Amino acid sequence: MALLDILEFPDARLRTTAKPITNVDGKIASLAEQMLDTMYQAPGIGLASTQVNVHLQLLVVDVSEDKDDPNILFNPRIINAEGALETSEGCLSVPGFYEPVTRPENITYEAVGLDGEVFQKDASGLLAVCIQHEMDHLDGKLFVDYISSTKRQLIRKKLLKQQKLRA
Ligand code: GNR
Ligand code: NI
Secondary structure: OOOOOOOOOOOHHOOOOOOOOOOOOOHHHHHHHHHHHHHOOOOOOEHHHHHHHEOEEEEEOOOOOOOOOOEEEHHHHEEEOOOOOOOOOOOOOOOOOEEEEEEEEEEEEEOOOOOEEEEEEEEEEHHHHHHHHHHHOOOOOOOHOOOOOHHHHHHHHHHHHHHHHOO
């Protein structure tokens, strides 16, 4: 099992826009498996390739209690979004900080699966929130972009200090 390193805010590489995947091959499937291993080990409920410094449109999520419902999405797109749900969001790239964020509660999305086929699905609640949080990563966006700049700057300062202590 190969674990991947997760970039942390305010690393500029987290601001990269991911490129579409043109070919679902063994290499990208193996990266997705490594991302799932990394996500479960963290532990987290989602991981975007941006966070492991791979700038392709790939994300993995598993919001199940028993961690037995892995979802791998290539080139995800939101087709419809409705409602609003406030969740206390966290992020493996912003470790230790949680802030309320409001997002659409119900989504319909389209993505390419491991088999290379486009599929369409509905998601709601935490799964919908998580998919949107991961899709933001692929656009170089973080949940701290939704909170006040004062709070964001404080988190930035605290994380930089922590990162220096670790280095
Ligand atoms: O593990 C995670 N938990 C979480 C909780 C609320 C809203 C979003 C998330 S995603 C996060 C893992 C992560 O950083 N994915 O990018
Ligand atoms: Ni995140």
